[in-house]
Amino acid sequence: MIECEGLTKTYTLREKPSFFSRGKERRITALRETSFSIAAGEIVGLLGPNGAGKTTLLKMLSTLLLPDSGRALVEGVDVVQSPSLVRRKIGLVLPSERSLYWKLTAQENLQLFGGLYDLPTRKVRERSRILLDLVGLADFAHVQVEKFSTGMRKRLMLARATLHEPRLLILDEPTSGLDIQGKREAWTLLKNLATHQQVTLLLATHDMEEAETVPDSLLVIHQGKICAHGSPADIKALSSHKGWLLIDLPRAFAENDIELPDGARLHNVESTNVGSRVYISQVTPFTDMPRLLRLFPDAVRVERQDVSLADSFLTITGDRFANDDAEERDV
Numbered sequence: 001m002i003e004c005e006g007l008t009k010t011y012t013l014r015e016k017p018s019f020f021s022r023g024k025e026r027r028i029t030a031l032r033e034t035s036f037s038i039a040a041g042e043i044v045g046l047l048g049p050n051g052a053g054k055t056t057l058l059k060m061l062s063t064l065l066l067p068d069s070g071r072a073l074v075e076g077v078d079v080v081q082s083p084s085l086v087r088r089k090i091g092l093v094l095p096s097e098r099s100l101y102w103k104l105t106a107q108e109n110l111q112l113f114g115g116l117y118d119l120p121t122r123k124v125r126e127r128s129r130i131l132l133d134l135v136g137l138a139d140f141a142h143v144q145v146e147k148f149s150t151g152m153r154k155r156l157m158l159a160r161a162t163l164h165e166p167r168l169l170i171l172d173e174p175t176s177g178l179d180i181q182g183k184r185e186a187w188t189l190l191k192n193l194a195t196h197q198q199v200t201l202l203l204a205t206h207d208m209e210e211a212e213t214v215p216d217s218l219l220v221i222h223q224g225k226i227c228a229h230g231s232p233a234d235i236k237a238l239s240s241h242k243g244w245l246l247i248d249l250p251r252a253f254a255e256n257d258i259e260l261p262d263g264a265r266l267h268n269v270e271s272t273n274v275g276s277r278v279y280i281s282q283v284t285p286f287t288d289m290p291r292l293l294r295l296f297p298d299a300v301r302v303e304r305q306d307v308s309l310a311d312s313f314l315t316i317t318g319d320r321f322a323n324d325d326a327e328e329r330d331v
Contacts, residue, residue, distance in 0.1 A: 001168060001200045002038040002061065006070035007031050009056050009224075030056040032224040033070065038202065040075075040167070043194050045215030046204040049317060053224040054204040058172050061202070062092045075167055088117075091161030091199070093171045099157060102146035106137055106156050109145060110163055117164040124163070131159040134196065135189060151182035158189060162197050169193065171203045175210060183207070187214050208310045222317040232309060239312040241265070241281040245292070248301040250275040258295045275300075 009031040016023035030053045038044050048054050059065035060072055063083035072079045079086050093099075100109050107128055114124030132138045135155040145153060154174060161169060174190070175183045187210065194201050205211055211218060212232045220228040220235060228235055244267075253269050253276040260266060260280065268279040278296070293302065 001040040003073040007034040008069045043201040043216045045211045045218045047211045048221035052221045089167045091166035091169045093161045095173045107141040135159045169199045212309045236312045239307045240315045243282040244305040245280040246303040247278040
């Protein structure tokens with residue numbers, strides 16, 4: 001469905017601290033020789049910190065931005081050489097709610113965008129009925145969008161993006177601004193769209209629960225490069241540790257109080273209202289848990305936690321605020 005080879009994009013920003021300053025020119029590489037492929041029918045999450053290159057990559061795939069070098073294909077069609085044909089094959093959902101016309105009703109919005117795609121009127125009516133029912137807005141078809149909640153607008157944006165029956169749906173943080181209930185409704189909806197509309201989904205997010213719940217596989221991007229590709233379970237297996245022990249003590253704790261067994265490492269100690277909380281990471285699998293717990297005979301609470309996707313994400317990306325690509329020069 002998607003094939004990317006060596007995609008590279010560099011932005012040039014001019015900074016002027018004051019009116020009389022000569023300023024500096026900053027070159028930032030948003031994507032650096034990025035390559036990956038996605039099979040038809042997959043739900044793929046694009047996971048990365050702010051500034052990692054997620055939006056730049058999605059804009060290239062949706063023909064809104066030209067790469068400096070490299071190639072991207074959607075169903076074998078080059079996004080640079082045949083952008084109009086690619087746009088027929090994709091649906092796009094951006095974070096902004098202003099991709100809808102608020103003074104129009106839900107039905108009128110779909111009719112408008114159906115006309116822009118040059119769809120027959122009968123087909124627009126039929127698709128609108130199916131999609132509004134699928135996204136749970138059938139009873140609000142003739143209500144102006146400005147009266148919708150944020151969650152309702154997000155659902156209508158998904159209906160608009162799939163109106164022309166695209167083969168690929170590209171979503172940039174589609175659940176941003178939603179509460180947890182709204183997010184979970186949107187996750188169910190996305191899976192239903194993938195099933196009932198038979199589309200491939202590429203979903204950019206930095207919501208760890210979303211990344212673990214919705215996609216079949218994840219692409220982890222950092223500083224413009226794909227660092228890891230696999231199922232959420234595969235990505236979690238890349239963590240530098242294998243789990244956590246949280247131990248609450250009714251006293252202060254000093255690092256040299258105990259000697260931990262092999263495979264365990266003291267990660268952090270926090271002061272609490274009644275004592276301290278000790279965080280121990282399981283670096284390698286160890287089975288001598290009774291010995292470890294005997295080191296804390298006065299523990300008032302012990303909790304064991306599995307490694308999370310966030311733990312693996314931080315292991316993979318390391319210092320997410322580093323910016324090795326920026327180059328400054330006087331102008």
